[in-house]
Amino acid sequence: MDSSIVTLRPFKLTDIDDFMLWAGDDQVTRSLRWKTFTSKEEALTFIKDVCITHPWRRSICIDDRSIGFISIFQGSGDDRCRADIGYGIAVKHWGQGVTTKAVKMALSEVFKDFPELVRLQAYVDVENKASQRVLEKAGFSREGLLRKYSYLKGQIKDLIVYSFLSTDPHVVDSEIHE
Numbered sequence: 001m002d003s004s005i006v007t008l009r010p011f012k013l014t015d016i017d018d019f020m021l022w023a024g025d026d027q028v029t030r031s032l033r034w035k036t037f038t039s040k041e042e043a044l045t046f047i048k049d050v051c052i053t054h055p056w057r058r059s060i061c062i063d064d065r066s067i068g069f070i071s072i073f074q075g076s077g078d079d080r081c082r083a084d085i086g087y088g089i090a091v092k093h094w095g096q097g098v099t100t101k102a103v104k105m106a107l108s109e110v111f112k113d114f115p116e117l118v119r120l121q122a123y124v125d126v127e128n129k130a131s132q133r134v135l136e137k138a139g140f141s142r143e144g145l146l147r148k149y150s151y152l153k154g155q156i157k158d159l160i161v162y163s164f165l166s167t168d169p170h171v172v173d174s175e176i177h178e
């Protein structure tokens, strides 16, 4: 796939049918704090009240059709220097470099959008090798293993913490193998 066709944009209510295709899939949501959407009504409310009002949540799109999401959530007060990143895409697009592309696009925008931000971080399940690889390909540093750190879908998890600082070099496409 030509990853240059991947775009990021805010969610729209008209994304609902495309949204259901991936947000309604357990394979996508099992590594996320999101529940799997089974009702279109509930998903519409979520797009309207959570995705659209979110400080920085973008739809990952191919041909302007929503195939996933990427979010940045900045801390407040003394934690405003850092933000968490999260993402997920439809199974049929896995393994084609789409999320790596989306993360790199987010990196080029968020430090401008949030001037006080100096650190972007991600907590990844030790078993989620694809997500770890995405962060490594996008230039994040692996900082360490946090043992029994958090519950995910009822199971306590060992998480790996990754970070990217505003001063870290941005990885250009030619430097990664997609």
Ligand SMILES: CC(C)(COP(=O)(O)OP(=O)(O)OC[C@H]1O[C@@H](n2cnc3c(N)ncnc32)[C@H](O)[C@@H]1OP(=O)(O)O)[C@@H](O)C(=O)NCCC(=O)NCCS
Residues within 6 Å of the ligand: 027, 028, 029, 031, 032, 086, 087, 088, 089, 090, 093, 094, 095, 096, 097, 098, 099, 100, 101, 123, 124, 125, 128, 129, 130, 131, 133, 134, 177, 178
């Ligand atoms: C994690 C996720 C976003 C990755 O998206 P993607 O678009 O497939 O990612 P990319 O294609 O950019 O890169 C995936 C990399 O992981 C590698 N990979 C995939 N499964 C792997 C595994 N089991 N072991 C090792 N590497 C693996 C791929 O080979 C690829 O690396 P490469 O380019 O060196 O070959 C996607 O699998 C997903 O949506 N998962 C569910 C939600 C999720 O886990 N979100 C992250 C929560 S922290």
